[in-house]
Amino acid sequence: MSVFQIRQGGTGAILWTGAAANEIQAMDAMAHDAGYYDHSDLPETMRRGLKVEALTFGAARGQASAGRMRGGRTGQLVMGTAINDRNLGRATG
Secondary structure, eight states: EEEEEEEEETOOOOOEEEESHHHHHHHHHHHHHOSEEEEEEEESHTTTTEEEEEEEOOOOOTTTTTBOSSSSEEEEEEOOOOHHHHHHHHHHH
């Protein structure tokens, strides 16, 4: 699994960070954490302009193994706040 970060396109606010197999599953996990069934249930105004990015940690961009983590799908709905050290440590450890 890769670690993804979803941002609001207009403001750059971080909406969710967590592990998922691909971008669609990351958007589904974000929506589920926000109380929706999946990303297709999000209001159109929220869905429009979402930016999904696979994160890398301590490796050059483009390496297939960068940003990997063990375990199942995990995530943190952050609603525009910075990721704190505890969450970042969980994502990299």
